[in-house]
Amino acid sequence: MRTILITGPGGSGRTTLAAATALTAAAEGTNTLVLTTDRTDTLGAALGVRTGPAPVEAAPRLAAWRPDPAQDFREDLTALQDRASTALDLLGASRLDPEELNPLPGADELALLRALRAAALSESYDLLVVDLPPLPQALALLALPEELRRYLRRLLPPERQAARALRPVLGRLAGVPLPAEWLYETAARWDLELAAVEAVVADRDTVVRLVAEPGPAGSDALRAAGLGLALRGLRTDLVVANRVLPEASPDTWLAGPVAQQRKTLEEWREKYDVRPVAHLGRDPRGADDLTALDVPGADRDIPVAPLEWPVTDRIGEDGVLVWHIPLPGAIRDELDLVRRGGELVVTAGRFRRVVPLPSALRRCTVAGAALRDGELSIRFAPDPKLWPQSR
Template sequence: MRTLLITGPGGAGRTTIAAATALTAAREGTRTLLLGTDPTDTLGAALGTPVTGPAPTPVAPDLTVWRPDPATGFRAGLTALQDRATTALDLLGAARLDPEELTPLPGAAELALLRALRDAALADDAHELVVVDLPPSPGALALLSLPGELRRYLRRLLPPERQAARALRPVLGRLAGVPMPAEALYEAAARWDLELAATEAVVADHDTVVRLVAEPSPAGLDAVRATTLGLALHGLRTDVLVANRVFPEPTADTRLAGVVAQQRKAVDEWRESYDVRTVDHLGRDPRGTDDLAALAVPAVNTRQRTATVEWPVVDRIAEDGVLVWHIPLPGAVREDLDLIRRGDELVVTAGQFRRIVPLPSGLRRCTVSGAGLRDGELRIRFAPDPGLWPAGR
């Protein structure tokens, strides 16, 4: 199964392109699932068919659309959590919340989408392609990094190694006179970790790529540059940049001449770094499958695999006595970069984006000796720690 994540700056026609891409793939005979998160059902408006509901909605041959309901999953998850934490709630004298009074908290829609994406990947041969209409780029990057961040928080709060002492918890509970964390809590944490890992694996899979949608303009140039940096920091791949709502040339309307020239300049600049496909402006907001079919969106090759983004570690011990970690960060500015080594993790900040990454095993036995940005690539130098490095290496 191939997964296509579509994002871009807000207002660039991201949802319309996602719907048109899914419809085009379905009409070519590819079994396609289109996922969305917008609470106002913009996907349904673009397709001309409401897609709100608890289950996926077939809207055309080989095309199913689903906008997961965050309320259902939120209520079910919190009810299950209350059931597992009954002992602690009773100890505190806390009153349980009824499912009918629960309102989804911020982030519930994102979690519902990630769960749907994971379930689609686990479904055997149900779909050949999943197209995901992500939020605008800053929110999309936060959403895609959410599984990894939640796993890190979960392991910090309930370290797996502490489960080795679970046989002692009843004894400790009697000695202390208070209930100890129940076995069910650790079992739930392990289950959540597996579910988050499965979602993380879908995002990191070599058959998952990101497609950017932006209007060719000065603001679009800035937004795409920032988004590309954020994607690179998270190791995500971009297959195509869709320049949307492009006015045809030449135009008889002299009032549009300046806009056309501006768009041409932006597209030419993008073509220096991206595989750019242009989608013409229809002269109206696309509504319904006929309008979507009129948009010349780029096709999706469900059989072609995209090369993974590598962060190689280069062994230069023989020449310079160091190992060098190469991290591609196109568009990064030296003044906006920051690095912090914290235990076996490296905190990398690039502009408005930040990522905490575990160090490869060899680099954990080293100290950071320097870093530099060169040709859109961050190169971090690690010197072996004599106390940890294997003798004779």
């Protein structure tokens, strides 16, 4: 299944264009599902339907889905209480009834991730269009599966589960209680679910489509988005320039905004594949307006180069291995690198990622780094104590 993740600055029209993208793809003959967690149901209003916790038909070959975070939250917490019943009883804790549970902050994001996984496993659709939150929240959301899995592996290492049979004995020897089996089982289940979501986001058929209005604010947002997405290894297939004003307008007041948009579009086209969408003069509502926007649909023919972090072998020439990390828009003074065991902590501006080192680089020490033309090159020198020695 092809997946298009659509995001952009708040107010850029990303939800409307997600609806238009899905409608265009369905009209082209692609079985499509469009997914959102927007509580105001902007997606449903644009499509002319009421979305809910189950997919509803919005047009031929098109279904729309808005999962209910409250329902998912209640089910998850109730299940957690059941698994921890022994510990709760020992503490004399009082159970929470599902009716009194209200979703906490973050429930929407977790519901969207769960729905993303469920949709990817479905065989009913060929295309999944996801209406993500605005850019800052979207970037944090896309990072969530990887980050949560890393936390789980550190707090409850999977290798410790092998000692289940010895846990009572080890507990008596150590004089302290060891984590209950239900905790490891819960962590293992969460790890599997998060891994499935992470696989969808990292899949070669998954792309990010950015929506922005051509102007200074849109340019700033795209610059930040490009850096954040690159640090996560995510690929952008298109930039949709929304609400583009007509060039031949008789209104002289529009001359300034039109000239500014024209200049911005020229700058964007130097870096991205840009698809302009004309301003309709009104808020699009219904299938006719969405069709009039003339947005690209699945666009399977758009070439999207894989975003790779290759390692170059320069041991024979310079005695180092070089790890190349594309970071478009990065600023040298805002870059920071920290080696932490078998991981590298990369900070670029307000974005940060902890990445495992490739196996060859784990046997090396960091020998320097340089940022040039939007690419960070990190040099690693083989550690004589760990590097295989030739005889």
